[in-house]
Amino acid sequence: MDNLNVIIIYENPQTLSHLETLVLKFEENLEVEWFSDEVKAITYIKKRKVDAALIEITNSSESRMELAKNIQDINQDISLIFCSNTIDLAYDCIQYYPADFMITPIDPLRLQRTLFRITKMQNGFLTPKKIGVKINSSYMLVDIDEILFFERVSRKTLIHLVSGEIIESYEGIKYFEEKLNNFNFFRSHQSYLVSVNKIIKIYPDSFTNNYNISVTNCKKEIILSKRKYYTLKETLI
Structure with missing residues (x-):
């Protein structure tokens, strides 16, 4: 299978540190770019192939919902993964048909399964249900x-x-x-x-x-x- 091209858009430095540790476990199968700036993330998506976007959201991050919409407007085939420190935002994310919604700290096994499922989907072995x-x-x-x-x-x-x-x-x-x-x-x-x-x-x-x-x-x-x-x-x- 081809490697998965992932962008990670984070808000908190603690989340960045946590995700960096997790991603190291899957680095053989991933090509990852990191962003804290939404404009730079959108610019990157317009120029490069992106298979999945992992977006951190908080109670005060309405702009991240707008970011998710913009990503899908650019390329609806990009799989979205949301992560948050509260389950309360899960309902707001449903409208973007995410591949997953995860509570931080992220469960490594769950992230691995989600990324593997997206990889299979991107390679034509699996379709959303x-x-x-x-x-x-x-x-x-x-x-x-x-x-x-x-x-x-x-x-x-x-x-x-x-x-x-x-x-x-x-x-x-x-x-x-x-x-x-x-x-x-x-x-x-x-x-x-x-x-x-x-x-x-x-x-x-x-x-x-x-x-x-x-x-x-x-x-x-x-x-x-x-x-x-x-x-x-x-x-x-």
Whole structure:
């Protein structure tokens, strides 16, 4: 496997000392850069390949949340690891879909496992299993394998699950399309995003020039535009 390129953005000198000791144990598999300045960290990310960012956050570090957002805006494939001296900030971090949230002092074994998991993911041997869904003022983690399709209705996006449950979110379908870019989801229509793995049938619509898609465990017909039909056909063949 390739080495993991990691940046560590710290606030407290004690954390720096602690992390330096831990990283020495994994130095054969890591290439690490250290930053206390957020602007320098962002500049580095724009110029260099970064696989993961370990970010220390405290109760007073709102700018670190903004930093996490900026990192994902630059490259959403960068895995985020948060560390903090309090569990109270874990909820605020969920929206950034972190690979882990750790309490300092960091458990060496947990850090090792997280870095190994990220390495496997970056090398194509492992993919994330969950996606964070914003529901009003809270976030819910949903198993990607449980999602049948997304449906845009009015100002809401309905997430249809294998279980029959429907989750409502105010995020647009485009948002989920980008997040699930590497998970075999297909934009069949402006109002639908469907899991290709769950498709069981594609057939012409009796009343329009479009097609319909049937998925497992669901009676609802998903619209497939005529223009998208040929693209999906090439994907499946």
